Amino acid sequence: MAQKIAHVDDDPDIRDAVSRILRMNGYDVDTYLTMEDFINSLQDAGNLPDLAILDVMVESMDAGLITYKQIHERYPTMQAIFLTSLGDMIRPYFEDGSYKWVCVVEKPVEPESLLSIIRERLEDTKATMNSSQKT
């Protein structure tokens, strides 16, 4: 079964680029225009993604960060990646140490590096789940 990835971005060209790359590499992709749409979609347990790709500045300066905090609390195993135009420049907006939980990728979308980060993150999830099942 294909792994599920949610992508939230208000830029249609970025949404198109990311979904095209991921679908052509066998992932199941859901795209959302706003963080609210994404949060609402999580109410359906069958709709939980394995990984979320979040833009930071959607609707407001830190909508992505707030959403990330919410999903990290509710679904700690769900992996997340920030895909932002500002790259490392958003680091000052993270609270102490929270940047360690998440990966920040600077736009533009580069197919090879994006895929490699996603694979690495999803393997981390598998490893975490396997170790929790053993214990």
Add this chain to the structure above:
Amino acid sequence: MATFDFSWNKANDQNVSPATISSGPKLNDEILITNIRWFIIFRWGVIAALIAFEILATLSSETLIKFGIIDLKDWPISIILALSIANFAYAHALKHRELSLFHNPTINLWVQIVVDLVCLSVVVHFVGSTATPAPFFYVLHIVLACIFFSTRESLLVTFLVCAMYTFVLLFENPIFIQLPQSGVIDAHPSIESRQSNRVLLWMFVLNTLFFIIWYVVSRLSMVVREHEMRLLDAYRQINQTQVEKDQYAVLMTHQLKSPLDAIRSKINLIKAGYCGESSQETKDVLMKIDKRAKNMAGLILDLLRLERLKQTCIDCADTATLKPVDICRTLQKSIDKLKPVTKAKNVDIHVSIENFAYHGIPDQLEILLENIISNAITYSFDGGSVEVTSCIDQANDTASLTITDHGIGIEGKDLPNIFNEYFYSPRAVTHNQASSGVGLSIVKKAAENNNLQIKVNSEPGQGTSFTVIFQHVQLLSDAIK
């Protein structure tokens, strides 16, 4: 070969910190402690004057009597001893005891004022309460109380001064207390009566003067404190504006860079074959478009970086905090980030350094090293090399990190200007069209914020070396060879 030293001292033009501005109805503890220390030094001066006075009295007591100073006896020695013991006690309390409800700068100052007033009253009594200017020294205490205490507390000091002076007068003139009992109206006033009138006049005039001085100085002090409060408010507003300015800069950067990122994402899709096959000619054109867009995106981010560095205020909330930084780790991180550029230029980076820690702003030190190394790579010839070496001077606790390239170099006439914003050297632009002219301004700001000195050594056509000089470093055991 041209060499140029660059050093920037942030401390000279650092903004005023709110800690140095007083708050509330009186001065904050930090300023009070500074002034207590000043008082203690001042009191040593007074003690020295009293010693000189005592020596003068021993050598020529008659001269003092001529000036109306009645009887010296042993009071100067007693006052010298009392003030000296008190001074040691204040200094000890300030240095060795922790602050508490009953031991704080305000209590310390109050004790000093009361002890000083008692000593001054003794001096006034022996030197002459109505015949010499000694009582005018009470004014000093009122003025200082107005400056360092709230209006109410300074009024209390003024009452205390009046009470002390009145007590001295009454103590010296017991007849004055007995006056109401005599109750005889005499057309030719006796010597006692004239004396009591004189004392009454001094008491009235000086006590009134004390209150007038309290009123004038406390009003002035209130005006000064009001201005200080306004300054503090202005400072808070500036800080708030800085935060808003940063948010605005971030927003603008995002809005400017987003369309470029969308364009470049599409280009990347085509280049990677996600939109079907494209001709080599199309790929070449797309590569050129991508290169220009990438340069523009880099410039936009550099401008935001520079703006943030300019706003840095050491130890102010929200901007930067100094921490011990592991230089080896920071350097490695910078080199890792630059791997794509290194690969594209086919440049080798050779690192051979001894590790040390420097107390600086971690992010900014990383930006500084990243920019210098990035410059070294960019201005190297294809297939060249960049060396990173260190030199630690353990005797002086200093260290230097040198980044050397063997690239195009900088002409002597350009060298003094390389850290200026938007400075372009025609040779540099020919070699690298992507130059934004901001990279070394970022280095300059980061060096300034971290109190670093940079030495640049260059020979056109031979290469350039940037030496970053760190003061007060701590040697660490690991190294990169």
